[in-house]
Amino acid sequence: MNANRVKQILSSPADVEVKYNGVSVWIDKLNEDGTTATVHLRGPLEERTIVNISELQEE
Template structure:
């Protein structure tokens, strides 16, 4: 995924499904300068991690 798309998903008013390594995640924030995003698994909000936005996949 590209940084711009991750930012669009973060700002969307409806849910857009995103996976990280096969796990459904929510995007909490996007760092455009570093091309990273803070994400957490949908079923575990406390398990937040920073990943490259290129590792994120939009589920179609």
């Protein structure tokens, strides 16, 4: 995934499914470096992780 698509997903009212290592995640924000994003797992756990946006996959 690229930075422009991450921005589109963040601004979209639609529920866009994104996966990281095969696990469904929410994107919280695109980080200032433009190559990483803060994400958290869908569900009750809200632990946030910084991941490289190239590893995110839109379903």
